[in-house]
Amino acid sequence: MKHKFLSAFILLLTVMLAKPNQLSAQRSRTITLKEAIDLAIKNSKQLKESKAKIEEATAALREAVERKLPEAGVSGSYLRLNSPNVNVKAKLGSNSGGTGTTGTTQQSSGQPSSAMYGMLHASLPIYSGLRIRYGIESSKYLEEAAKLDADNDREAVVLNTINAFDNLYKSRAAVDLVNESLQGARQRVKDFSNLEKNGILPRNDLLKSQLQQSNTELSLLDAENNWRLANINMNLMLGLPDTTVLTVNETDLQLSDAQLKPVEDYVQLSIQNRKDIAALGLRKKAASTGVKAAKGGSLPSLALTGGYVAADIPNVLTVTNAINIGVGVQYSLSSLWKNSQVEQAKAREKQLEASEEMLTDNIRLEVNQAYQNYLSWRKKMEVYQTATTQAEENYRIVRNKFQNQLATTTDLLDADIAQLQARLNAAFAKADASVAYNKLLQTAGLLLNQTEIK
16 A cells, blocks of 8 residues: 555656646747748748759759850870881971972881870850850740749748648637537536436436536547647748747738629739749740740851860970861751751640640639638628527527526537537638638739738
8 A cells, every 4th residue: 555655656746747847848929920921931841942943943044144155175195105106207398499309208217105185175156046045045934934933832831821820720719619618518517416416407417418528528639639730730830849839819810801802803813913824924935935946956056166286296296386266167967857856845835835724724713713712701700600699699598498497408408519519610710711811812813912911
C-alpha cells in the first residue's frame, strides 16, 4: 500500500513539474489576416520557387543578349616529337639587283624534337538571319511570363492563407460552442441526478442525458483535434514554430460592403487581369518569334573574323606576327530540304493558341462557379442566422414545457442538439461566405488589388 501511494505521489509530482515546461514551450499569439498574409508571402516555398524561375528566365535573356558580343578564344600546344623526316621547301624571292634566282628551293636537314604553336581567334557576328534578334525578343517575352506566373502564384498563396485562416477560425469556434454545450449538458445531468434521487425523474431519462453528455464530450475531442491540426497547418504556412497557439478574430472575415457587380463584369475583368492568361499570351508571342527564328536558320550568316598565329619548330620553322582579319560567310545547303525546326516551332505556336482558348473557357467557368457559390453562401448565412434565432427560441420553449411536465426529456435533448447545430452553422457560414467572396476576386484577378484585406 505504501509503495502504491509513493508511486502515485511521484507520478503526480512529475505531471505537475511537466505542465509548466509544456506551457512555457507554447506561445500564444493573436494574429490578424493581414499579418498572416504578409508572413505567408514572406515564407512561402512556392514563391521562392517562382523567384528562382524568374532568375532563370533573366539569365536566359542575358545569354540571348550575349550572342551579339564577339566570340574569342586562345589555344596552344607544346609537342614532343620522334625523329621525323622533315623536308621544307620554300620559294626564294629575287634580290634587289636582279641577280637572284627564282624557283629554287632550300632544304632543311634538321631533325626537330619538339614543336610549339599558339593561336588567338575572334569573330563578331554581323548578320545571322535575325536569329539573335528574335532570340532576344523571345527571351524577353518568357521573362515577363515568368514574372506573371509569380504574381499568379502569389494570388494562390494569399487565397490559401485566407482558407487556412477560415479553417482555424471555424475549428476554434467549434471548440468554444461544443464546450459551451458540454457545460450545459453536465449541469443537466447534475440536475437530473437530483431529480432521479428524489423519485421525480425516471432513471431512463437520466441515462439519456448522460448519453448526450458522453456524445458531446466525444464531439469536443474531435473539435479540439481539428483545431490543433488547423493551428499546425497555419504555423507551417506562416513559418512559425509548431507550438505557437494562434488566435484569430472573426472581424477579419467580415464581408465587403462593396456592391456586387453582374457576373459578366467579373468575367471581363478576369480576361483583363488574370496573370495566367497574360503569361500564356506572352508565351504565345515567344512561340511566334520562335517561328521567325527557325526560318532564319535557312539564311546565310556573316561574321567579321580575325586572329593571330605563332609557331616554333626548332631548326625548321618559326612563325611570328601572323595577323589575319577578314569576313566569313556560312550557309547550310541542307536547310533547303531540312525544315523540321520550322514545323516544330509552328506546332508549338498552335498548341499555345489552343491552350489559350481552353484557359479562357475555364476562366469563364471558374468565375461563374465562384459567383454562384458566393451568392449561395450569402443566402445560407441569412438562413442560418434565422435558424439560430428559431432554435434558441425553440429550446427556451421546450425547456419551459419540460419544467412544467408538458415535454419529454427526449424533446428537451433534441432541442438542445438542434440549437448547437444551428449555432455551428451560423458561425461557419460567416467565414465561408468571406472565403467565397475572396475566391470570386481571385478568379477575376482582383485579389491582390482589393482593399478589403487590411
